[in-house]
Amino acid sequence: MRIAIASFTHESNTFAATPTALKDFTIHRGQAMIDHFAPTFHEVAGYIAGAEEYDFDLHATLGANATPSGTVTREAYETITGEILDNLRAAKGQIDGILLALHGAMVAEDYPQGDGETVRRVRELMGPDFPIVVTHDYHGNIPEQLVRDSNALIIYKTTPHIDQRERGLQAADLLVRTIRKEVNPVTAFRKPKVLFNIAFHNTSLPPMQPIMQAAIDLEKEPGILAVSIAAGYQYADVPEMGPSIVVVADGDQELAERGADRIAGLMWAARNELTPNLPNPAEAVRKAMSASATPVTLFDAGDNVGGGAAADSTLILEELLKQKADGWVIAIYDPESVEACAKAGIGATVSLNVGGKADKFHGPTIPITGRVRTLHDGTFEETERRHGGARFGNAGLSAVVEVNRTTPGKGGLLVLNSRRTSPMSIHQLTSVGIVPQQQKILVAKGTVAPRAAYEPVSADIILVDSGGACDMNRDPSEFKRARKDFYEWQ
Numbered sequence: 001m002r003i004a005i006a007s008f009t010h011e012s013n014t015f016a017a018t019p020t021a022l023k024d025f026t027i028h029r030g031q032a033m034i035d036h037f038a039p040t041f042h043e044v045a046g047y048i049a050g051a052e053e054y055d056f057d058l059h060a061t062l063g064a065n066a067t068p069s070g071t072v073t074r075e076a077y078e079t080i081t082g083e084i085l086d087n088l089r090a091a092k093g094q095i096d097g098i099l100l101a102l103h104g105a106m107v108a109e110d111y112p113q114g115d116g117e118t119v120r121r122v123r124e125l126m127g128p129d130f131p132i133v134v135t136h137d138y139h140g141n142i143p144e145q146l147v148r149d150s151n152a153l154i155i156y157k158t159t160p161h162i163d164q165r166e167r168g169l170q171a172a173d174l175l176v177r178t179i180r181k182e183v184n185p186v187t188a189f190r191k192p193k194v195l196f197n198i199a200f201h202n203t204s205l206p207p208m209q210p211i212m213q214a215a216i217d218l219e220k221e222p223g224i225l226a227v228s229i230a231a232g233y234q235y236a237d238v239p240e241m242g243p244s245i246v247v248v249a250d251g252d253q254e255l256a257e258r259g260a261d262r263i264a265g266l267m268w269a270a271r272n273e274l275t276p277n278l279p280n281p282a283e284a285v286r287k288a289m290s291a292s293a294t295p296v297t298l299f300d301a302g303d304n305v306g307g308g309a310a311a312d313s314t315l316i317l318e319e320l321l322k323q324k325a326d327g328w329v330i331a332i333y334d335p336e337s338v339e340a341c342a343k344a345g346i347g348a349t350v351s352l353n354v355g356g357k358a359d360k361f362h363g364p365t366i367p368i369t370g371r372v373r374t375l376h377d378g379t380f381e382e383t384e385r386r387h388g389g390a391r392f393g394n395a396g397l398s399a400v401v402e403v404n405r406t407t408p409g410k411g412g413l414l415v416l417n418s419r420r421t422s423p424m425s426i427h428q429l430t431s432v433g434i435v436p437q438q439q440k441i442l443v444a445k446g447t448v449a450p451r452a453a454y455e456p457v458s459a460d461i462i463l464v465d466s467g468g469a470c471d472m473n474r475d476p477s478e479f480k481r482a483r484k485d486f487y488e489w490q
């Protein structure tokens with residue numbers, strides 16, 4: 001048995017100003033795809049492990065991924081999809097099925113639901129009887145058409161995402177059993193009318209935790225093959241935006257429908273618990289400064305890098321400076337300032353205009369004077385399971401600047417990165433010589449994803465209702481293409 005694997009993943013924020021172009025994608029082809037993913041915790045690593053576990057040969061096409069950002073350009077979408085399809089066309093007759101890792105919230109210039117279009121094209125090319133199993137991120141905005149065009153869809157069950165490898169393995173198992181005709185997957189699909197704000201996506205906390213637990217329990221029942229919940233991705237203004245429930249049963253449509261109704265009912269029952277009430281940057285900084293146990297980590301939700309925001313918001317930095325906070329650390333994407341620091345050298349005093357450069361949503365550019373403490377190449381290794389499953393990070397050439405640091409512990413440390421870096425790994429800080437536990441206030445630009453990295457080093461975490469491309473309280477009137485009948489919007 002020979003199984004093709006392909007991965008084309010992007011979470012596209014339609015509120016982000018910068019489109020995602022072909023050059024933004026990292027692409028690994030053939031054996032390089034296997035070498036890249038095998039040592040990670042990504043679902044493709046699960047596919048690869050599945051080859052050994054369930055005894056099939058791999059046909060690696062390509063794996064393409066770009067950091068979440070704006071809508072994917074026509075050129076990028078058509079080029080990458082085209083290459084996957086060309087590869088499959090050439091392999092036709094020699095492959096028995098495909099495992100397809102797609103994010104679920106890709107917006108392409110011509111397709112509001114890019115992943116649905118990809119599956120549609122694969123189905124069209126390979127024919128109605130070719131087994132296709134798809135895996136998705138928990139933040140997918142899933143169209144019914146994708147569920148119809150695939151034999152089964154399996155979605156991560158955790159946020160932060162730490163079960164990707166297991167889901168990949170589960171998908172491989174299900175595909176193999178489908179090819180062998182041991183099972184006949186049928187799917188029930190629901191889209192409950194709740195927006196389910198990202199503030200409530202953590203699968204370890206209510207209201208999502210008990211709903212996800214019900215999905216896990218249901219999956220163990222006889223006749224059920226897979227039960228998934230996608231919480232949705234509210235920063236893509238597309239018709240399919242919002243949560244989805246996918247229940248796959250073995251040949252028994254009724255059983256799948258009943259299960260889907262059960263989970264959808266639980267999600268609907270949580271509808272009055274889904275409006276966030278969170279501090280703004282000024283309140284959050286005040287709270288952090290008066291905390292008795294440190295460090296307190298502020299999650300800059302509006303500038304959620306993993307959600308496609310700019311990574312250069314200054315809205316919290318502005319407050320830290322205004323309120324004269326001490327012992328803070330904030331990482332900001334600003335290649336221009338990094339270059340100025342590199343030119344000036346370690347120990348030099350620099351005057352910089354920092355952040356707020358990507359667009360008009362992420363605060364002002366702030367003038368800062370400070371001492372260049374260190375310079376780094378920005379690479380680090382993450383050996384633990386972390387959101388995204390990647391093992392190696394690269395924040396690009398990076399500088400640490402001491403701001404208002406008259407004596408040790410006073411003022412703060414500004415980490416300047418020349419690549420947009422989502423704070424999935426604490427090594428973004430430790431690799432530049434910062435000991436997080438010794439600081440008072442840490443700022444991480446994310447909402448839920450940085451938890452696995454920051455919980456072990458933080459006395460407390462405060463989610464901050466900051467503005468930006470990932471503003472959690474965006475007015476419904478700013479959505480043009482999304483459905484309007486969400487309970488929270490009435």
Ligand SMILES: [Zn+2]
Binds near residue numbers: 137138139161
């Ligand atoms: Zn996600």
